[in-house]
Amino acid sequence: MADNIKSYCIFNNGRRLFRIIPHAGNIEFDGEECFGYTSFLKCEIHINAAMDDGMYRETLLHEILHVILESCAMHDDEAIPSNLGNEFLTAMVSNNLWLSRCLNRDLFADLFNNNKTNTNE
């Protein structure tokens, strides 16, 4: 594991490597201020690295889940069939989440490390 959750600079989804790009504050995306966003065209995850580690972890997990859903061909609301069943959706997301964990073991271990500061504890 790395010394700091903010030191990870790559997320591998099995098809592409996404660069994790830190920012000194919130990021403007689509005219809105946000903690982070993912560019699929550039394979980049942009994230506010000035947040505390707990919020950083939550935001990085949020962006990783955007990548995972894109891997499931659910890149936007229109692409998601309205009749997806709970079991199908769960299997699709959990399989890809597990694959991501296997490809990014240290990053995921740090994301869910209970011994580190979390804003919700």
Ligand SMILES: [Zn+2]
């Ligand atoms: Zn989002």
